[in-house]
Amino acid sequence: MAKLTIVQAVADALRTEMELDERVVVLGEDVGVNGGVFRATEGLYERFGENRVIDTPLAESGIVGAAIGMAIYGLRPVAEIQFEGFMAPAFDQIVNHAARIRTRSRGRFTCPLVIRAPWGGGIRAPEHHSDSPEDWFIHQPGLKVVIPSTPYDTKGLLIAAIRDPDPVIFFEPKRIYRAFRQEVPEEAYTVPIGRARTVREGRDVAIFTWGAMVRIVEEAAEELAGRGIECEIVDLRTLSPVDVDAIVAAVQKTGRALVVHEAPKTGGFGAEIVALINERALLHLEAPVYRVAGFDTPMPLFHLEDYYLPNKQRVIKGVERVLNF
């Protein structure tokens, strides 16, 4: 098994699935000859040619709209939007069409489409290159939203997304694209969409998180362990549909919970998790469920980026707050 980074796992997943299924095509800006601005499609153009790895004109609505047409005509398109902030021009196509084609046509037409985008802050990028817009899509019925945090999960979840009969928004935490390596099988395998992963077992508090924040929460948990506080960390991996059973089980086990995400706090997915816990596990709680999140501000330029993003100290403070209620 090769040891891959997350971004290498993306390319590996695409290559593996493209070899197995000739309907899979990759399209977007710079995905071909250049191999993507992050090299997430590196080597695919040489291997599969310009009919399957397609450099498109610079037009997000056109890319997603055309990919929808390809999907309904029997291909398995994987569209890349170069940065998550540039999904806004494609929003109409995603929420008004990709998400609704199965419903609108009562199953006559379907849209097995994957839209990939590098996601989140922490890489000192310009404006619109560091946002965390997962909530836009979680709220839209008909879509699935997936955010991996390890190379193994990245490959397995991306292949599952390509094989999924419905449209999947696949966000890749670019801050940890190259942060570490992990053994990744060469062959195709899937990690099921809709299932969370327990990153660390603990009896004192359950922390629900996803994407690059998983690493931050792990650092915090390590430090807290030195003080005798055992955190259970649940990487949700799929935000829609979320693994509610994993959330409830972790709360039942620990009696205390914290949600950590880098998207703005208000109306963010953390609020939904708190609501689910309220509805299903209230009597197991020893304290209110708190949120450690990004501020309700636009993501600042990188000079102040580190003040925006939740860090280890904020997570530790959040845990202390839950424990000391």
Next chain:
Amino acid sequence: MGSLHHLREETFELVRVLDPDGNLVGEPAPDLTDEKLLEFYRWMVFARLFDERCLNLQRQGRMGTYAPLSGQEAAQVGSAFALQAEDWVFPSYREHAVTMIHGLPMENVLLYWMGREEGNQIPPDVNVFTVAVPIATQIPHAVGAAWAAKIRGDRRAFIVYFGDGATSEGDFHEGCNFAGVFKVPLVFFCQNNQFAISVPLHRQTASETIAQKAVAYGFPGVRVDGNDVLAVYKVTKEALDRARAGEGPTLIEAVTYRFGPHTTADDPTRYRAREELEEWRERRDPITRMRRFLTARGLLDEEADRAIAEEARQRIAAAVRTVEQKPKAPPESIFDYVYAQLPWNLQEQRRELLEELGRAGATEAGGTAALGARSSGTNAAAGSPAGGMNAAAPGAQGRQGGGR
């Protein structure tokens, strides 16, 4: 200035086979049998009467908001008859005649405008995509489907319909640009009916014509008299043949006029001069033009004309009866097609609705099971009835709904 004038006069002059009095002019007439010519006429009369019936049903509260097509019968009938059965149609929301000619049962159209999702369930052997309400958004879909057909080596053409207002949208530009770059087998068919709700063409574009916009994308543009069914048939057929031959897209501007409101929610007297409407209705009605042509050829007389209208009325009345007698769809069907497999939250909400309906314990199956639920993470959608556009089945044999 001279060159622009040249462009308009020479390249984008209006293609016309019949003048408003039904006389052959300009372009040679397409080679069509007498029976085919009469069929064009029958469909135009049918479309007008269908439209009038729908407006009437809407006023009686038996139909929801409806988008009428009257005035545009020649543009729709001429272009739809140029299609082959295996070609694909991507309509906006006004192409009732096009979709019915291409095989969509009249019941589907009535159901849709009566607010029933079943109308959007296109029969599997009919190559029509579902109605798109947001403007121009269907254009990239048609581009993508045509592009996929090209990649897969399918020899068939695609046509996408939109209005003049759609040419102001980014999706029109992005779609044309993609289609030109990748030379996809697609015909862009603009029914320029002069108004986007209330806003006239000169507020949509500073171009002299819509057809000339094709120049910017590197493929041909054609401007045709949209009230001349023979001219529309002729130019659309040429464009579709080009597409099938691998020569890429064409933009057609069919110059026509919407007689009625944008939809039944709109009052056109607020923004349109009565004289203008009268000019189009009295002088340029596409049905009158074809009637004069057929009468002069000895193919139609008053009695035959009356019989054509009567037959259409009976067909429409029968379809309205059938549709209005359909039982209400089960409320829980709203959950059936959101995903291939019902996620836990939808399962719960479906159960809640069933409890509210006093049907707790009713089957969990729903339409999802009927679809042949597939687990995510399999490739089972390949060739399954619900997967893909089903265009994989070549030829799309036969058609329903009294097409050709």
